[in-house]
Amino acid sequence: MCGTENRFVEEIDYGTPAVKSDKTVTLTVDGQSVTVPEGTSIMRAAREAGVTVPKLCANDMVKSFGSCRLCLVEIEGRNGTPASCTTPAADGISVSTKTDRLNAIRRGVMELYMSDHPADCAACAAGDCEMAHMAETVGLSQNRYGMDGANHLAPAADDHGINFKELDVSNPYFAYDPAKCIVCSLCVRACEEQQGTFALTVEGRGFESRITAGMDEPFLQSECVSCGACVQACPTGALQEKSVIEIGMPDHSEVTTCAYCGVGCSFKAEMKGEEVVRMVPYKDGKANRGHSCVKGRFAYGYATHKDRILNPMIREKISDPWREVTWDEAYAHVASEFRRIQHQYGRGAVGGITSSRCTNEETYLVQKLVRQGFGNNNVDTCARVCHSPTGYGLKTTFGTSAGTQDFDSVEEADVVLIIGANPTDGHPVFASRLKKRLREGAKLIIVDPRRIDLVRMPHVEASYHLPLRPGTNVAVLTALAHVIVSEGLFDEAFVRERCDWDEFQDWASFVLQPENSPEAVEKASGVPAELIRGAARLYATGGNSAIYYGLGVTEHSQGSTTVMAIANLAMATGNLGRPGVGVNPLRGQNNVQGACDMGSFPHELPGYRHISEDATRAIYESLWGVKLDDEPGLRIPNMLDAAVEGSFKALYVQGEDILQSDPNTHHVAAGLEAMECVVVHDLFLNETANYAHVFLPGSTFLEKDGTFTNAERRINRVRKVMEPKNGFADWQVTQEMARAMGRDDWNYTHPSEIMDEIAATTPSFAGVTYDLLDREGSVQWPCNEKAPTGTPVMHIGGFVRGKGKFVRTAYVATDEKVGPRFPLLLTTGRILSQYNVGAQTRRTENVVWHDEDLLEIHPFDAENRGIRDADWVKLKSRSGETSLRARITERVAPGVVYTTFHHPATQANVVTTEYSDWATNCPEYKVTAVEVSPSNGPTEWQEDYDAHAKKSRRIVHVEAAE
Amino acid sequence: MSHDKKFNSGKQHLVYMANQIATFFTSQPGDEAAENVADHINKFWEPRMRRHLFEIIERGGDGLSPLVLKAADSIRRPQAA
Structure with a gap:
């Protein structure tokens, strides 16, 4: 399983996309009989029959276009030589793909192409150019036209050169060499159909037609989002990864899973030796279906960044410089400190x-180390600060702490309601799949304080945008319910069958109370009542309605209530239990679902079973041979509180940067500073490591085997494609720590054995094995006897908890209020090119798109304060202050400002407060009352912080002792 | 404004959090609000937090909502540290 035999993952290109149809047709292709759904192209039918028709301008990801004229075929009884990519298969026809006539035509076409293709095409030589392949396939051996005359290859002294365009290397990751382009338009179609950005176009006509980005701009200046779909589609090497140009073609590859957002895209990691040549989205990946975004496709350079720490280090005090030690020393030190x-x-x-x-x-x-080794339940995870309310809210209402659908479900949605999420930036591959469905006619409702891109962008326009004031989600959602109930738009049959009818009636009477009417809610939320009414009617009556939400829902003092309000809406309108509907949390990090599933919360064992359940504890007690504590342990904020109080002294942090990502930086720093042994296990000396006593180098997703579970509960394989640069995968480091602490019963030799233990102890994972994952590609939990290949859609025919539970969702205004001193509301989010605290993406070329955090402010608010675009401004809240540059934009409403938190220099969390969700203590990142004023540059605190960070990152290198 | 600065102490924060929980369950139907508050605290609050809560209650429960005080009987007493 962890074998090192090299393979190259080849995928079949069927030439045109699959067609869904109830009817089939049967035809013969080169004598082979084949049956395909009606509407399938002859090209695809031929491929299914095992016959490959030569082609350049078609692939099975985008609609056929019929421009290259290579895929011509003959059909018995019909005239001419139609293009097989654009001609549908028909019942009873007999198709020939290889005749002398066809061969002659194809050779003629290829000869013309090659007469305008660079003789020194590096891609041809490297084997990454379909042109060379096709020339060989059709048997082209001559070029009777020569290279003289009008062409696209070089600037000419005479006006023949008008068609020449310079090489465009503006994008950091790929180059566009127009000389190699045959204007087949595959890139244009990929940009439109797969990505949905419409950045590319064919400009000019006839021989003068050229592919251009934007308004004939360099790629970097155009609206291109660098998803890579065009590069993947290009058959000629005109669009090519710079890494291929630099390193050459890969010689082996493995299918693995992206380590960025919760979409969990499958990629082929294409390698040359120990080096990644490129990441190519995998068509069989069920989350992404062959698509990607700039992060997963290109931003993997952090894996080999010079900042990576490869040797363990320790220090007595956090003011000391780091001292490199051996792994054994580090383990022994941690074990003795934790024991002491x-x-x-x-x-x-x-x-x-x-x-x-x-x-x-x-x-x-x-979590096993904490529970078995430390003997307590003091384990938590970053989901605390993002989706813990999802877990609480969906478990309460439906019975399972997870989203209800798979991503394919969006293809059957008629109405999509997005609240508190910005998918084109945060979950770009899902956004592309959504935009595809919107172009097919699905309607869109957006509930967000900002005018996010999806409100209006090329070929997308939301039917409703409810620009609510931050902190009023519950009021607006309950008002939507008010309209649905008062206008009788609920699905009574569904509710009576699947939900508790008494609870529904109580809830209905609650939402009908006058304070929940759209008119009443308009005052608090600022959303016109008519918009609320319209959106509610569309959601309730538009067919299959699906809700997608993000951290704009959860990161509030009423985060859990908001999740329950969302669940109420879906239950009341019967939008659960089938494809096209549901409640879909868009998870932030690649494995935040998995981290929650695996028992990372202090009150839960794996599979969301409460620590107080005797039967569940008994399973682990007998397997692990210890008595487990039946009390919930400390959550992250509690650990910090307890540290300040003096009762919590040591922390092992794996792959998290709580100093940067958690609210109220001063409080986090004080907590960490009060501890006696902080162990940071990470790729880089992150911000938290400034307060650490032990640093254990981590490994990247490219360097280990394992699984990630994405937002749709899909368990995807992560496959090792290179040796860990630090020597050990993270699971090995944890194991050695446990062994140093005396747990010599830890003897895992491969992550598959850990998964076997998970499956043996967790009912929802009972059927999961690496063999199954290798066979199926991926499975969605629950995966057990009842669902041997997993569960794409949950709650079919009934809810996991039995009857769906309606919960009253009374709106409680946050105590974080604007006033004369802090008159603006700050909300936070992400942008496309950066990821979370930026530890990875800041160490890639992605910084060309976003090299600093900016404060978005409405022109009205800016003018009142004398702030001009790009000015330094001071952002001050009751918690603290920081400085950054302003960007003046109408994307934010007057009274609201917005920033990202990708850069440590900004430290946006210096200003966020300690208010948190009532149920889970998920911090209220999305609402902070602030004032903004002109400033000269970084605050004193930022400068101090920077100096402190530099000081605490000093390393004393010692010569390796042999 | 009372919320014009951060919580001065962990205890103030604890009182605030307990009251937040009480506010939610007060809004729910039925007469089990106190039991629900206690159940929530038993499920999610580690012993140290509950110990602090009892200390606050024993000192008069200053700032705690009446529902939290009513729930106290059903909140599991942590074992001595």
Whole structure:
């Protein structure tokens, strides 16, 4: 399974997309009989019959176009030589793909192409150019036209050169060489149909027609989002990864899973030796279906960045420089410190934080180390600060702490309601799949304080945008319910059958109360009542309605209530239990779902079973041979509180940067500073490591085997394609730590054995094995006897908890209020090119798109404060202040400002507060009252912080002792 | 404004969080609000937090909502540290 035999993953290109139809047709292709759905192209039917028709301008990701004239075929009884990509298969026809006539035509066509193709095409030589392949396939051996005359190859002294365009290397990741382009338009169609950005076009006519980005701009200046779909589609090497140009073609590859957002795209990691040549989206990947975004496709350079720390380090005090040590020294040091601290301060004085970026297997081991090794439940994960309310809210209402659908479901949605999410930036591949469905006619409702791109962009226009004031989600959602109930738009049959009818009636009477009417809610939310009414009617009556939401829902003091309000809406309108509908949390990090599933919360064992359940504890007690604590452990904010109080002294943090990502930086710093042994296990000396005593180097997703579970509960394989640069996968490091602490019962030799333990102890994972994942590609949990290949859509025919539970969702205004001193509301989010705290993406070329965090402010608010675009401004809240540059934009409403948190220099969390969700303590990142004023540059605190960070990152290198 | 600065102490924060929980369950139907508050705290609050809560209650429960005080009987007493 972890064998090192090299393979190259080849995918079949069927030439044109699959067609869905109830009817089939049967034809023969070169004598082979084949039956295909009606509407299938002859090209695809031929491929299914095992016959490959030569082609350049077609692939099975985009609609056929019929421009290259290579795929011509003859059909018995019909005239001419139609293009097989644009001609539908018909019942009873007999198709020939290889005749002398066809061969002659194809050779003629290829000869013309090659007469205008660079003789020194590097892509041809490298084997990455379909032109060379096709020339060979059709038997082209001559060029009777020569290279003289009008062409696209070089600037000419005479006006023949008008067709020449310069090489465009503006994009950091790919080059566009127009000389190699045959204007087949595959890139244009990929940009339109796969990505949905419409950045590319064919300009000019006839011989003068050229592919251009934007308004004939360099790619980087155009609206191109660098998803890579055009590069993948290009058959000629005109669009090519710079890495291929630099390194050459890959010689082996493996299918693996992206380590960025919760979409969990499958990629082929294409390698040359130990080096990644490129990441190519995998068509069989069920989350992404062959598409990608700039992060997963291109931003993997952090894996080999010079900042990576490859040797373990320790120091006595956090003011000391780091000292490199051997792994054994580091393990021994951690073990003795944790033992000392537990002896001195009690068993509960230590804990761990699991990573939503690491694999399920690694996460499972960290919580096992805490529960079995430390003997307490002080384990938490970054989901605390993002989707913990999703877990609470959906478990309460439906019975399962997860989204209800797969991503394919969006293809059957008629109405999509997006609240508190910005998919084109945060979950771009899902956004592309959504935009495709919107272009087919689905309607869109957006509930967001900002005018996010999806409100209006090429070929997308939301039917409704409800620009609510931050913090009023519950009021607006309950008002939507008010309209649905008062106008009788609910699905009574569904509710009576699947939900508790009494609870529904109570809820209905609650939402009908006058304070929940759109008119009443308009005052608090600022959303015109008519918009609320219109949106509610569309959601309730538009057919299959699906809700997608993000951290704009959860990161509020009423985050859990908002999730339940969303669940109420879906239940009331019967939008659950089938494809095209449902409640879909868009998860932030690649494995945040998995981290939650694996028992990372202090009150839950794997599979969301409460620690107080005797039967569940008994399973682990007998397997692990210890008595487990039946009390919930400390959550991240509690750990910090307890540290400041003096009762919590040591923390093992795997793959998390709590100093940068958690609210109220001053409080986090104080907590960390009060601890006696902070162990950071990460790729880089992150911000948290400034307060660490031990640093254990981590490994990237390219360097280990394992699984990630994405937002649709899909368990995807992560496959090792290179040796860990630091020497060990993260699961191995955790294991060695456990062994150093005396747990010599830890003897895993491969992550598949950890998954076997998970499956043996967790009912929803009972059927999961690496063999199954290799066979099926991926499965969605629950995966067990009842669902041997997983569960794409949940709650079919009934809810996991039995009857769906309606919960009253009374609106409680946050105590974080604007006033004279802090008159603006700050909300936070992400942008496309950066990811989370930026530890990875800042160490890639993605910085060309976003090299600093900017504060978006409405022109009205800016003018009142004398702020001009790009000015430095001071952002001040009751918690703290920071400085950054302003961007003046109408995307934010007056009274609202917005920023990202990708850069440590900005430290946006210096200003966020300690208010948190009532149920889960998920911090209220999305609402902070602030004032903005002109400033000269970074604040004193930022400068101090920067100096402190530089000081705390000093490393004393010692010569390796042999 | 009372919320014009951060919580001065962990205890103030704890009182605030307990009251937030009480506010939610007060809004729910039925007469089990106190039990629900206690159940929520038992499920999610680690012993140290519950110990602090009892200390606050024993000192008069200053700032705690009446529902939290009513729930106190059903909140599991942590074992001595």
